[in-house]
Amino acid sequence: MLDKVRPNTQLGEVVKQFNSTRELTERLCQSLDVEDYNLQAIAETSPVKWHLAHTSWFFETFILKHYAKSFEPYHPQFEYLFNSYYNAVGKQFRRPERHLLSRPTVGQIFDYRQKVTEAVNQLLALSGAESDAEPSAGYDVELLSLIVLGIHHEQQHQELLLTDLKYNFYQNPLYPSYLSQAPSKAKQSQPEKMAWIEFGSELCSIGADLSDQSRFKFDNETPQHQHFINGFKVANRLVTNEEYIEFIEQGGYEASELWLSDGWEAKKHKDWQAPLYWFKKNGEWYHFTFNGIERVIGEEPVAHVSFYEAQAFAEWQGARLLTEQEWERIAKEQEVRGSFLESENYSPSQPEKTGHAVTQMYGELWQWTSSSYSPYPGYQPLAGAVGEYNGKFMANQFVLRGGSCVSSQSHLRHTYRNFFYPDARWQFSGIRLAKDL
Amino acid sequence: MLDKVRPNTQLGEVVKQFNSTRELTERLCQSLDVEDYNLQAIAETSPVKWHLAHTSWFFETFILKHYAKSFEPYHPQFEYLFNSYYNAVGKQFRRPERHLLSRPTVGQIFDYRQKVTEAVNQLLALSGAESDAEPSAGYDVELLSLIVLGIHHEQQHQELLLTDLKYNFYQNPLYPSYLSQAPSKAKQSQPEKMAWIEFGSELCSIGADLSDQSRFKFDNETPQHQHFINGFKVANRLVTNEEYIEFIEQGGYEASELWLSDGWEAKKHKDWQAPLYWFKKNGEWYHFTFNGIERVIGEEPVAHVSFYEAQAFAEWQGARLLTEQEWERIAKEQEVRGSFLESENYSPSQPEKTGHAVTQMYGELWQWTSSSYSPYPGYQPLAGAVGEYNGKFMANQFVLRGGSCVSSQSHLRHTYRNFFYPDARWQFSGIRLAKDL
């Protein structure tokens, strides 16, 4: 959603965010070898190089092309090569074969990034100069809104760059380590016990207010609308590896009665026996992490499960997943705090002991909800090609809420709707349980 | 949902419904040749013979096996051969290959049906005798509930028998006609114009009341719950062939911007250019019907479109589909009237002229809604194997509401939820438009 930002007061902030976001993307690559930039095991996991290029393409296509004076594209074929799915912009290079683009080289893409970053800065400098004179200029408001959209777009791709890389590294029997050393995480002396927090029935306001220009939102979070929520209770923390191991070892992956029909078909077809990245050796569970192969820590939240596994686990527990509205109801009273990209853990942490409160709402892991990704009542996509950003995916996917250990903190909010197909497992996705009252 | 029926007053009615339902199923086959009973073009379209057997299997497996004294299965392997998807009952013969079962023969299946019908009648006769003596016996209440479930189950398969047969006949270049002569339909002198009826915002009661034992419902319609509906307006009738032809001829099937992303992939992959069964010859549109190849009548409602086509058409019209709650809000004030299986038209009719009212809510065509098929708040599936009836399909499908020209009138109600995958086109599915206020 394109906020109507106020240029005079916000321009400086946007410039700062823009540059720090561009820098962070590049910093995420610093431990990589040139060979690592082009891995793509499946259509869904784009190469690092492609992410670097596409996030620049976004600024070039939706901003520089329209606002920059005497605009020249960096390369005449980049519009085609690095378009993800915007049909209104034009045809796209075939997605599953992005790994076949050895050229442009990594060096050329870094040069492309630099040129785009410079051009956007130059445009913003000009825009700032002009907007001092004419503070209410619609021109600048729209431009700034698009740049903020581009920043959030790039933040999404930072997360994808990492989750895709993890999946692609995992295909290599050498199990490359992204991190040069293991992150040191705080460990609780005692694991937090599962407890249930109750919420009463309520007619709730859900979604982001279109007229509130003070914070960014995607169009899929709007408009704000009323939704009736029945009373429910929710688990105080995410499901842990220990709990999930019990599910596995008590036959959860063989008990068809726990699974949705499509989930059971997926399980059989893909031969799921445990979360993605897990394997058992000499009676112990291990998993692949950004730090190579490691022992599974029982107290940490279970990650890399599909919606189907989350649902089957909940069924086995006599519980269910939250609806996205229930999740938002809880989250709107909380600060956005937890373990994020900034903490450089690159894996979810165990919960703090907080007494009787709902923890781990943000950071750590995206939480599968039972809600299909659908338009809110009155939903209108953005005008123009950027209208393809969200709306056209509103079928067959499920909403995840929260954010993960590889999301930027500044990217998240209680109205944020993430979405993936129910069989997706390569995101940092976990399980939070709920029950009817 | 298994109603707690009261045996004393309702037993006679159930016996009557049971027998008339069993007879109707068989009557639907009377124009068929023996060779027609085993056609199956795709996994989704089961052979007529299989429908005849499976609806008997249902009574045998869920009722006779548990309630009939000295029960003996008709054939030891029928439990396996005619189980559709009930994992709790046991393994199932592979669904896409039901057409490979030349044995048991059609004659044997009719004998199977007769024996099952007799055994159920005998059981009900005994049950009635006993229940006179002891009117509140739980035994009978549960038994009668299961029989009512079996009746509704068989009604669903009557519809599937016909829609599957239509699809399977269509594969034959001789285009067999199911009907010996064309049905004579009333034709309006003037087509009904599209008009919009408004409904205000409202906190609505949605779904069927679990405690109301006076009418049957499936478990997926329960429990009744509150849902907030924003104000909206709805089209007074279904979209017509004429309107849909305009969509086609103005390039609707080439305009990616109208389609959901998954819809556009489906369209390209399956090369959709028009509704299922349609083709153009010498500038005129024709379609395959139960009466062979016929000209498309402009005033009749467009049928055999997928959810994706319905959505794209609505987008093209600057409109949208109804949510299932909006549909139910409208329907609950209407009687169940329209063109049903009983009218023996086997194709949807044009709307009556009714002035400013919402017509064609029931009969004619199932109406795709924008709602994913999900559990209602507080939903609990039935206990035991029949719990697999509905709940396990609550992912990746969309809800259709209303009923069609091949549904039994007695099978429908305003809380009824039908569901199919969004690319399904072989059902009698149509389009009703809505808009935000």
Add this chain to the structure above:
Amino acid sequence: MLDKVRPNTQLGEVVKQFNSTRELTERLCQSLDVEDYNLQAIAETSPVKWHLAHTSWFFETFILKHYAKSFEPYHPQFEYLFNSYYNAVGKQFRRPERHLLSRPTVGQIFDYRQKVTEAVNQLLALSGAESDAEPSAGYDVELLSLIVLGIHHEQQHQELLLTDLKYNFYQNPLYPSYLSQAPSKAKQSQPEKMAWIEFGSELCSIGADLSDQSRFKFDNETPQHQHFINGFKVANRLVTNEEYIEFIEQGGYEASELWLSDGWEAKKHKDWQAPLYWFKKNGEWYHFTFNGIERVIGEEPVAHVSFYEAQAFAEWQGARLLTEQEWERIAKEQEVRGSFLESENYSPSQPEKTGHAVTQMYGELWQWTSSSYSPYPGYQPLAGAVGEYNGKFMANQFVLRGGSCVSSQSHLRHTYRNFFYPDARWQFSGIRLAKDL
């Protein structure tokens, strides 16, 4: 190959063969239920009804259409529906979906057969009358040649009708029995031991002589040509079930080193663990036969193996398969004798004890050779559409020689070349071993 038959002397014989062939095809169906005529589990196994129609189509398309006065096709769409693969005739109904043609009914196809049989007889009667007057008429010679081709074509389809039916019946867990009672086979008191017969190096004449009009041959058997054969030795009989069981139980299906690379891929992909139709129960091997499920008899020849299995078995034995030229070298000194369709065993028999001689060359089982199906030096296909009969299949298939328990004796000869893909198992195919000297 179209023999130049001499009408005067041969007409009567052709009429007799034609009628007895047509009758035999129909007699093969007499134990079937109507439902059985339309089974098709895979593209390769056509329905019985389709075989009945296609063999009539052949006479209609290649003979009646060109020679019958005032020819009218039986049905305008049969040319399309029952064309197998003759592109020069026109398009073909899609092969894997022949089972979807419930209409024309079985009764209509029998009527079609009768009309075609009558029309051919009438044509031959006229032709005979004319040819008495003018014995050397080219007209009649070509006509009779085509009819003889049609007879041999129908004999091939008699065999396919049975092998296809066996495969299709096998899909049904009820395991229908084609035979009303088990055939009574002679059983040897003692099984024949494996022995090796030697043949010296030789420049051989291979194939059928184009100028010899005294017997029918297909074009793929011509022209006769010289081929140098190195000295070799050959097993006196086919490989038995007992020997093959030893291969299985000593790990032949797990020993990749015995298999061709493509064979090993096929084995893994299709999960072969034994010949088609075999399974083990309580330590005993059983297989599906035309008489239902039966115990595997150790002394009988092993059937229903692919080329890949035959090759791996031979490798395991330190042997190899014969080339087709070696096979022909042996066979040309033998009569065509063995167990054929006429004996109504419908399964291969154990060898007679014959002392030091090569037995089981004909009948029982087709014998996989190591020869790819390729054109002989100087090969020319027949002119016109019938030229598609054989030539266009000369890639990727392997030659089988001999004939089987479901081949007609009159159909076979030492130059006959049968051919199937190397992974085919549903024919009556077996193994004969050879070694270099």
Add this chain to the structure above:
Amino acid sequence: MLDKVRPNTQLGEVVKQFNSTRELTERLCQSLDVEDYNLQAIAETSPVKWHLAHTSWFFETFILKHYAKSFEPYHPQFEYLFNSYYNAVGKQFRRPERHLLSRPTVGQIFDYRQKVTEAVNQLLALSGAESDAEPSAGYDVELLSLIVLGIHHEQQHQELLLTDLKYNFYQNPLYPSYLSQAPSKAKQSQPEKMAWIEFGSELCSIGADLSDQSRFKFDNETPQHQHFINGFKVANRLVTNEEYIEFIEQGGYEASELWLSDGWEAKKHKDWQAPLYWFKKNGEWYHFTFNGIERVIGEEPVAHVSFYEAQAFAEWQGARLLTEQEWERIAKEQEVRGSFLESENYSPSQPEKTGHAVTQMYGELWQWTSSSYSPYPGYQPLAGAVGEYNGKFMANQFVLRGGSCVSSQSHLRHTYRNFFYPDARWQFSGIRLAKDL
């Protein structure tokens, strides 16, 4: 085939060949960027890096591991990662996903190569020292034979490295150029006309003599055996682009009657309309080459056609392909001359004018023969794991003879048998016509 080389006289020669082969492989990579080393569009086209590693793996696995004192593998997992298809050595990393191995890096693989090259040189130095003392030592003979096998193996991979790279570069819409500048080829003033050279019937000796230790051969070229060849005539040169364009433009790709049945299916399935790498723009034909996109030169031989296209073209010309024995019969009287890898053209040249002689037998393009790849009479694969080199592929492939513009001259000989599946087009494969006399 492992020659029994005589170490004393040949050791120096082998050392020289070994080192120059290793150097050439690396020289072929000098124009590549690091990003180019890991491209793999289909399972058949391995990454450059994989070829570099696998050719070192071959020496390590079959030679150093067995002959080098105190052998230590370079890396414990390379045996698994760089094994192509030798089941006797162990499991293999999944072939279609070799592009997912970003690690080991390109630099590490060059180090691996260097270490292996050094170790083999050291082994040969020791071996030479020892063999002076004991010239007939079986030890050295076998070792040298294996090293010669490894040299020829590496030469094969040099060719594959280039053909795979061409295919992989072609996927990139930027069409990277492997060459920094176009090769300057001699061009004939006048194109050579098609003429036919006759050869009489003959009992020929085919294949390589096992007992001749003077030159290397693969096991699939042995044993030498007699083969009877009928008289035939052969085209004096390869089919040209100009001739092939006529085939295209006269509808060769729409004329099913010209094609083998499997060929026609392949053509339709893959939508072939011209040779691989060709496209038409503004009425002119272009193709992708190692020098980027270039105009198709009419006089040059047509390349990158499948066996099926070669066969259809020949059929259209009223001709056929040579058998591999016919080809060998012609070639054995010729020197190995033509345009090879050493000439650095990287594309086939037009024929010299030579009067009435068969030209272009070697170099330029591999020539599809009509011969299936089968074992020669008496064929025995090498003992041990290297026995998997050739024998296990003897099904479903066709023999190509000659050599191409990217083959090393020293790698070729008249008995050499190359083989690919009939739908393969990414090799430098062309067409030579023949006819029966």
